[in-house]
Amino acid sequence: MEDEAAEDGPVLRVSGTHFPVWTLGPGKRLCVWVQGCGLGCPGCMSRHTWDPHGGLARTVPSLLALWRAALAAGADGLTVSGGEPLDQPAAVAALLAGAARIASASGREADLLLYTGYEDGEAEADEARTAAVRHADCLVTGRFRTAEPTALVWRGSANQRMRPRTELGRARYGPHLHRTDTGSRLQVHMVEGEGDVRLYGVPRRGELRALERRLRDLGMGLDGPSWRP
Ligand code: SF4
Known part of the structure; x- marks a missing residue:
């Protein structure tokens, strides 16, 4: 794919999109991973999303077309992750x-x-970031901290907060605020023809290393995993 032109609507730089994703929120979801993050959390599994000039420029209308198609295919929700979404508010x-x-x-x-x-506090102190999340039913906030592992679903470290903000958000996410899951939290997707393996989700502590070992045992080495500096 090539960059899409700004005259066709507001442009978001994205690292990728995928449907269906089962590991980033309840049910079957369309996920949009935003490109660009300056926060630089040590241990981030998505270092490939850091470069603000990487990824692809996608217009909002073209992303909304994906959303329409996902809903028609039974999507339960949209997850916007990154990268840092609030750097393109x-x-x-x-x-x-x-x-x-x-x-x-x-x-x-x-x-x-x-x-x-x-x-x-950082998101709320900024007018543009506050406006960006106005329609979100739920937020997961806070840096990823390797020193604070957690089994809480959909969070990478114990400091991260899940914040339902609407009636739907409270109904959907309320039951999961304190729910833990010690099984696999990753969806593995092989990209046909590219030899790429994509991992969707928030891994539990040690899950990435365990997956690398399993793949190696199957004779598949990972070349340049995105979580290595
Ligand atoms: S964990 Fe998230 S906020 Fe932290 S560096 Fe990675 S993409 Fe950025």
Whole structure:
């Protein structure tokens, strides 16, 4: 794919998109991974999303077309992760506003979840970031900290907070606020023709190393995993 042109709508730089994803929020979800993150958490598994000039420019209308298709295919929600979504607040605001409008018109009860490495206070102190999350049903906030492993679902470290913000968000995420899961938390996706293995989800402590070992035992070495500096 090539960069999409700004004259076709607000542009978001993305690292990738995928549907269906089962490991980043409840149910079957469309995920949009935003490109660019300056927060630099040690141990981040998504270092390939750090470069703000990497990835692809996608227009919000083209991402919303993916959302429409995902809803038609039974999506339960949209997850926006990264990278750091709140470093592109205007485009993320447009994406979530459009996604909320489309979900409501579709008659499906589909929620919007956004991950950010900013702490609650940092996001709220900034007008553009506050506007960006206006339509989110739930946020997961806070830096990833290797020193604070957790078994809490959909969180990478114990300091990260899950914050339902709407009635739908409270109904969907309330039961999971303190739920733990010690099984595999990753969805493995092989990209046909590229030889790429993509991992979707928030791994539990040691899961990436265990997966590398399993693949090696099967004769498949990973070349340049995104979690290595
Ligand atoms: S864990 Fe998230 S916030 Fe931290 S560096 Fe990685 S992408 Fe950025």
